[in-house]
Amino acid sequence: MSHHQNILQEVIESSSVENSLVRSYGRSFNGFAAKLTESERDKLIGMEGVVSVFPNTVYKLLTTRSYEFMGLGDKSKHIPEVETNTIVGVIDGGIWPESKSFSDQGIGPIPKKWKGTCAGGKNFTCNKKVIGARHYVQESARDNEAHGTHTASTAAGNKVKGVSVNGVATGTARGGVPLGRLAIYKVCEPAGCNAAGMMAAFDDAIADGVDVITISIGGGVTKVDIDPVAIGSFHAMQKGIVTTAAAGNDGPKLGSVANLAPWIVSVAAGSTDRKFVTNVVDGNGKMIPGRSINDFDLKAKKYPLAYGKTASNKCTEELARGCASGCLNTVEGKIVVCDVPDNVTEPQVAGAVGVIIHVTDVDTPGLGPIPVSDLDDTNYAAFRSYVLSAPNPQGTILKSETVKDENAPIVPTFSARGPNTLFSDILKPDITAPGVNILAAYSPVAQTALPGQSIDYYFMTGTSMATPHVAGVAAYVKTFHPDWSASAVKSAIMTTAWEMNASKNAEAEFAYGSGYVNPSVAVDPGLVYEIAEEDYLNMLCALDYSPKGISTVAGGTFTCSEKSKIQMKDLNCPSMAAKVSASSSSDITFSRTVTNVGKKGSTYKAKVSGDPKLSIMVEPETLSFKSPGEKKSFTVTVSGKSLLWFGQTGHTM
Structure with missing residues (x-):
């Protein structure tokens, strides 16, 4: 100093x-x-020895940093008179209607197109924001678990200033369409979400007149003719309604992605550039970087560290180091060090003042009931070495700081991966959106990591949180293009996505699909890939689905013919994928048709990049359009000794 x-x-x-x-x-x-x-x-x-001088930039812990990071901020173009007529249906666990995110302040009369009802049940009232509510479980659409409240506010919550969790992440909460309306369909309870209720919810939502449906629910991968989300979303698609659904949290296992139907927008979770850093300081003053959201201030005071034998005198060394249940009996007034990633409650109950845990996925730190810091493999090994070597190990946990994450966006390990196990030649997930440490509305009666506190806004992580972001974006796109089909909206979102860095994301396209959602560009994609409902059904015909099964999906009789069958790889998707053997040397050709939604006289040129071992040919290389609505076709042929390539489409005009 x-x-x-x-x-x-x-x-x-x-x-x-x-x-x-x-x-x-x-x-x-x-x-x-x-x-x-x-x-x-x-x-x-100008002084000798001074390397650099730079201004103290303030990185605010914003609630809606996710929308800001996607490029959809307060300065983005909106069409208020259309946005206020846009209705998002949320099929989830209900809603806490009193949340400020669901205030109808500044919102006009209920849209005339709304055909639904407020049947929220016991102790539930709608307003001009939450215009409809139905429940298929329990006695009310009220949400006591917080999941549905969180997703609804993320999709279409009104703007709320000064939101935080005990001062952490202070900012303005908002959804993708703050002036949009919400229709709530409660299908989930603590025991789970039943298929019958989900089908009923889709049915009601379609009839009620929603524009977008978001459903952060998934289960085991099953054929689309017996999958309630696939069937319900197909019927929604027939009416021009976009359905966004969670890709699942079973990553990083390959083939773990859920909601695989090609008419669904399946959403992976990604990080934003907001990074919470919670450093640990050992007794020698060495600072070790960690992650969590810690608003406790230990004022840099050093505390004894309890680990293994010093944490317990009644369990084995192995159990004590893992902070096993019932083991921690000598930790009062100490900071506990645990070899496991998810045990915070045990140290708190035992009287510890803090806990340092070993995690493998540091992309998802959260709040704790006491000061917590998550250390990754390298940093935990260094800290553990100090604990084992020091005669009287001490340390402290510092209050969280926020820094810009230069690696963002990345897909965390929990987010489910492809390949698509049901439709091998269709890329899933489709898109990536913010899903890590999302702060949104919460049910004050729901359990949190802050026992005894009533919380109105709270952090949650998962593909469940990413999905309503894309629903909000889909609703935003539809405010500019109310007449677009569901496939056109999906195409616009996929083809305008930010390209993600494959070297930073394990499994690349299997993890993030077409890329990271980019709302402000999605409203003007230039070209879209449209898919008629009969094209999806003809693809099912080619996959030998039974006439009964196809009719179940279609909602009516559909007859297959050999002439009309469509191979998976030739379905007019915005992405291109084909399952081949590693030794295959055959050419793979994809056929696609695009519709001009840009200006008349527009010309588009193909730009190709990829593995130099492969030959990728686009024919024709240039497409010129005289007028909006005009359609043109092209092919992409991939050849080489090792056909390990995944295609995604974008447009340069």
Whole structure:
């Protein structure tokens, strides 16, 4: 610190060094923060030994950093008079209607197209925001578990200023269409979500007149003719309603992705550029980086560390190091170190002042009932080495800081992966959206990691949180294009996605699909890939689905013919995939037809990138359109000794 004060003494012009110096750093790097005038800054830059001087940029812990990160912020173009007539149906666990996110302030009369009802049951009232509610389980559409409330506010919650969790992530909460309406369909209870209720919810939502349906529910992969989400969403698609559904949280196992029907928008979870850092300091003053959302302030006081034998005198060493249930009997007033990733409650109950845990997926840190820091493999090994070698190990957990995550966006390990086990030549998931540490409306009676506190907004993580983001984007796109088909909206979202870095994301397209959703560009994709409902059914014909099964999906009799069957790889999807053997040397050709939704006289040129071992040919290379609505076709042929390639389409005009 004295060295830093000496440097400042040479540049300070009017105020004292004590008033100027904000913070001195000396553990992991050598530097300081200070209040300087522009001329003082310029002097400092010119001093020998000064590497860099940069402004103190404030990274706010914003509630809707997810929408900001996607590029859909307050300055984005909106069409209020159309947005207020847009209805999002939420098939989930109900809603907490009193949340400020569901206030109807600033929202006009209920749209005339709404044909639903407010049948929320016991102790439930609708308004001009939550215009409809139905429940298929329990006695009310009221949400006591928080999942449905969280997803509904993420999709179409009104703007609420000053939202935080005990001061963490303060900002303005909002959904994708803040002026949009919500229709709630409660199908889930603590025991689960039954298929009968889900089918009824789809049925009602379609009849009620919703524009978009979001459903963060999934189960085992099953054929589409016996899958309530696949069947319900097909009927929705027939009416022009977009359905977004969670890809599932069973990653990183390959082939774990759920909601595989090609007419569904299946959503993977991704990170944003907001990163919570909760550092740990050992007894020697060494700082070890960790992750969590920790609003507790231990004021840098050092506490004894309890690990293994020092944490328990009644369990084996192995059980004690894992902080097993009932083992921690000598940890009061100490910070407990655990070899396991998910045991916070045990140390808290035993009287610990904090807990340091070993995690393998540090993309998903959360709040805890006491100070918590999650250390990854490398950092945990370093900290554990100190604990085992020090005669009297001590340490502390610092309050969380927020930094910009330069690696974002990435897909966390929990997000389910392809390939598509039901339709092998159709890429799933379709798209990636924010799903890590999403702060949104919460049920105050629901359980949290902060026992005894009533929480109105809280963090949740999962593909369940990513899905309503895409529903909000789909609703946003439909405000610009109310007459677009469900396949056109899906295509616009997929073809305009941000390209993600395959080197940072294990399994690449199997993890993130076409990329990270990009709302502001999705409203003007130029070209769309449209799919008629009979095309989906003709694909099922080619897969030898029974006439009864196809009729179940179609909602009426459908007759297959050899002439009309469509191979999976030739379904007019915005992505291209084909399952081949590693030794295959045959050419693979994809046929696609695009519709111009851009300006008349538009011309599009193909741009190809990929493995240099493969030959990828697009014919024709250029498509010119005289007018909007015009359709043109092209083919993509892939050839090479090893056909390990996955295609995704985008457009450059």
